[in-house]
Amino acid sequence: MRVGVLTGGGDCPGLNAVIRSVVRKGVQEYAFDFVGLRDGWLGALRNDVVPLDIADVRGILPLGGTILGSSRTNPFKHENGVRRIQETLAARGIDALVVIGGEDTLGVAAELSRQGIHLVGVPKTIDNDVPGTDYTFGFDTAVGIATEAIDRLHTTAESHRRTLVVEVMGRHSGWIALHAGVAGGANVILIPERPFDIDQVCAWVKSRFKFNYAPIVVAAEGAVPQEGQMILKDRSLDEYGHVRLSGVGEWLAQEISRRTGTDARTTVLGYIQRGGTPSAFDRWLATRFGLHAVDAVRDGDFGTMTALRGTDIIRVPLPDAGTRTRVVDQSLYAEFGVFFG
Numbered sequence: 250m251r252v253g254v255l256t257g258g259g260d261c262p263g264l265n266a267v268i269r270s271v272v273r274k275g276v277q278e279y280a281f282d283f284v285g286l287r288d289g290w291l292g293a294l295r296n297d298v299v300p301l302d303i304a305d306v307r308g309i310l311p312l313g314g315t316i317l318g319s320s321r322t323n324p325f326k327h328e329n330g331v332r333r334i335q336e337t338l339a340a341r342g343i344d345a346l347v348v349i350g351g352e353d354t355l356g357v358a359a360e361l362s363r364q365g366i367h368l369v370g371v372p373k374t375i376d377n378d379v380p381g382t383d384y385t386f387g388f389d390t391a392v393g394i395a396t397e398a399i400d401r402l403h404t405t406a407e408s409h410r411r412t413l414v415v416e417v418m419g420r421h422s423g424w425i426a427l428h429a430g431v432a433g434g435a436n437v438i439l440i441p442e443r444p445f446d447i448d449q450v451c452a453w454v455k456s457r458f459k460f461n462y463a464p465i466v467v468a469a470e471g472a473v474p475q476e477g478q479m480i481l482k483d484r485s486l487d488e489y490g491h492v493r494l495s496g497v498g499e500w501l502a503q504e505i506s507r508r509t510g511t512d513a514r515t516t517v518l519g520y521i522q523r524g525g526t527p528s529a530f531d532r533w534l535a536t537r538f539g540l541h542a543v544d545a546v547r548d549g550d551f552g553t554m555t556a557l558r559g560t561d562i563i564r565v566p567l568p569d570a571g572t573r574t575r576v577v578d579q580s581l582y583a584e585f586g587v588f589f590g
């Protein structure tokens with residue numbers, strides 16, 4: 250059996266660990282033959298395929314990013330997209346796909362599976378917002394990077410008695426902000442799931458200064474003020490209709506400075522959260538996802554995705570495009586209220 254592997258959507262540490270475990274087990278235990286499709290669904294549209302065997306995956310476990318490249322290409326936004334993918338699979342003799350991606354890439358996979366393409370999904374994203382799995386790989390590494398940054402920002406905030414606002418990624422979910430904010434001892438954590446009151450934020454900031462501590466405000470890029478709209482730098486959309494988020498951190502610093510008369514600065518962590526080597530947990534989870542994904546291919550269990558349920562890897566149906574992403578539960582957020590202010 251010839252199996253194609255592709256990585257789609259925003260990259261993250263751990264992608265290469267999945268590719269490695271899929272190829273190692275598929276070749277060694279099932280005598281599969283592998284090829285890589287370049288740059289996510291774009292490679293499938295363009296018949297852009299590279300060989301992928303054990304020699305190609307040696308040494309890539311700790312390597313960040315993806316050796317196959319990625320893109321935010323949506324085949325359903327391209328003329329004859331499905332037919333072009335079917336032609337690529339036929340021309341290359343590809344019998345099945347392992348699709349590694351977030352909710353956008355996997356939503357396309359769900360529809361292609363319904364149209365008869367044999368494939369299995371693996372949930373990936375630093376956002377940790379793919380429905381059906383307790384965690385996605387990429388998330389733990391991003392939280393570790395953000396937490397280390399917050400630790401560092403405490404000391405410079407204290408030195409200058411400033412508020413430091415840290416904007417983290419996560420798109421429309423607050424998982425990174427909540428986990429890194431709690432781990433980093435933030436005094437304010439703002440997430441998209443809970444529109445914030447800027448007056449309450451300023452009251453928390455003032456109360457920290459009263460105790461001679463400098464406040465750290467962690468804001469998810471998708472956090473929104475109760476009054477008014479999401480703060481955006483630009484309104485361009487990608488092929489899945491996503492707007493480019495960022496801007497809330499700078500807006501918060503300006504508002505805090507203006508309203509409290511104290512100094513505030515912003516650090517936007519941005520793509521640092523997606524770079525570099527995966528954490529040990531992400532290597533572990535990504536490796537397991539890959540092993541179970543190639544088992545599902547062997548079993549012909551197509552249209553499914555590997556998922557973490559507690560400490561077990563199970564198979565669940567691929568989430569349809571438009572399925573509500575996993576968001577932070579209000580009760581979980583409320584657990585940490587004792588630390589705000």
Ligand code: F6P
Nearest residue numbers: 259374375376418419420494523
């Ligand atoms: O989905 C992962 C992610 O990093 C989000 O947290 C962020 O909003 C988005 O990708 C950025 O998209 P792009 O890489 O296309 O700029």
